[in-house]
Amino acid sequence: MLRGKMKILGVRIIDHRLWAMGRHLLSSIFYCLLSICIFCFISSSAQAKVNCLKCHPQVRNQLSRGNVHKPLRKRNCTICHSTHASDQPHLLVKPTKELCLSCHKKAFKVKYPHMPVMEGDCDKCHAPHASPYTALLKKQEREICFDCHQKEKIFLGKKLHNPVKKCLSCHKAHGSNYPGLLNKPLKGLCFTCHQKTKIIVQHKGSALKGNFCLSCHNAHSSKKSHLLRTYAHSPYAKGQCQSCHLMQGKKVGKVKSDNRLLCLTCHPQVENADHFIYSHIQLTPGSNVCLDCHTPHLSDIKPSLKGSPKQICFSCHRDTKNRLLSNSPGFKYKHPEAKKGNCLVCHQGHGSNKLFLLKEGGINTCTSCHKRHARFTHPIGEKAIDPRCKTKMDCVTCHHPMGAKDIYNIIFDHREELCIQCHKIST
Incomplete structure (x- = not known):
């Protein structure tokens, strides 16, 4: 029997006893690794498909609903959930927004994201496992919007705009590159349904632009016919179009001035704001800054505001909007x-x-x-x-x-x- 030093695979062995101990140690490591592999195999996603539904019958029952989330349909629960522990609710492998974004990448790449999307509250609107409604919605499309958007602010009167029955006729659910989550620019959206030639005739030949429609009409509902807004600007109410516009016979032409001097003719008290250290009306010199907040024709909110103060302020102060x-x-x-x-x-x-x-x-x-x-x-x-x-x-x-x-x-x-x-x- 050899005694002394031997070199096997770069390791020095002092004697046969050390060699036996080394072989025993390697054998132990091998069987340990084999046990780990077997454990991982039986704990794999294939096994999790069975085990999860066995202990979660309420999830298993959702499989009979009309629309089932693809990972659940394939029993791949571990795509979203950890089998052992997590820092997130419901053992999610990531925060909700990151988790949804890992598959649904396009929903967040817009200029104006829907607030629940921006906050990662996907489950405000969508069921995570299954739903009888399309897109895994928790309710019907029209009803789910009113979970956040108050009906009394949408339905101001009994005269309803037909697309109100389906919000996504005009709006995008996750976000849009246009204000108001509109699915098209406002100047062209109205003419998608309303023929421009007929509209021009009804407005005495004025070459209207689509973005002016909401100056007189409510997009959702009204107490008046043609969805006209409630309160009228005094010259408009009296039919005195010539107060602000150049007239070509009976045809209404362009406004007399493109800056705020047009409004100050009748509202001289507003000019005092020029003398304040901090002034809103000096924001866009050369243009009529009054029209950023006020409408010259009809409004649902006095004094001729384009929307609620909250909506108007948020249109510029987006940092405040996001914070609130x-x-x-x-x-x-x-x-x-x-x-x-x-x-x-x-x-x-x-x-x-x-x-x-x-x-x-x-x-x-x-x-x-x-x-x-x-x-x-x-x-x-x-x-x-x-x-x-x-x-x-x-x-x-x-x-x-x-x-x-x-x-x-x-x-x-x-x-x-x-x-x-x-x-x-x-x-």
Whole structure:
């Protein structure tokens, strides 16, 4: 029997006893790996197809519904769920948005995403396993929209626009490259159904553009015939088209002026907004900025607004819109008036000498409602300087009315995190 040192496959073996021990160790490792492979095989997705439905009869019962999600139909539960543990609800392998996006890639690549899509709340509208409705919807198409969109704001009267029976006639469900989630540009959408030549005749020969239709007509419903809006701009109501337009006999021509001077002829008080430090009406010099918010003909909201203040403000302030509508924990708490979209409770519409177009400045605007905090609060005002930016502290130093992570719209956790932003703790 050989004794001494031997070299086998690059490993030095001192004697036969070490060789026997090594062979025994390799054998143990082999059988261990074999056991792991067998375990993985019996725990594979093929086995999970049977095991999942065995313990989840409520899911098995959904297989008889009209539309079944493809992974469930193929019993591939592990595409979406982990078999052992997960940081996500329902043992999902990823957050809902990421999980859906891994297969449904096109739904998110749009300029204007639907808010539930942007937030990853796919299961707000869709059932994850099966549904009797198309596209795995939880309800019929028309009904599911009203889970979020209030019926009383859609159905203003008994006169209904026929496409209202099917929202997706005009809108896209996940998102669109056009405002309002429209499936076409507004200027051409109306003429998809309404013949342009007939419309021109009905409007006394005016060469109308599709994007002006909503200036007079409600897209969904109305109390009046032809879906006309409720409140009329005074010259329009009196038939005095010549107040704003050049007339060619009885035919209505172009407007007399393309800038805001046209409106200031009758509304001189608005010109005072030019003298404010912060002014909305100076935003687009050379064009009629009034028409960004107001309609010159008919409106459902006084004073001749194109939509609710919330809709109008959101059309420009998209960061505020995303914050207020977000379900993110960082924006969990919102000021009640901001959440309702009552922007004009705190802000001036045309202009203000106060930052953010506030009516009375940061502190006075807040304390007009929160009177207790006008008498008792953390030091604020000229004598309280924020050490971080060297400016005077006010309510929004600690609170964010449009959305914050902590109770009372506090930007940071109020128990410690908020205080140490300024009051540094030395160790």
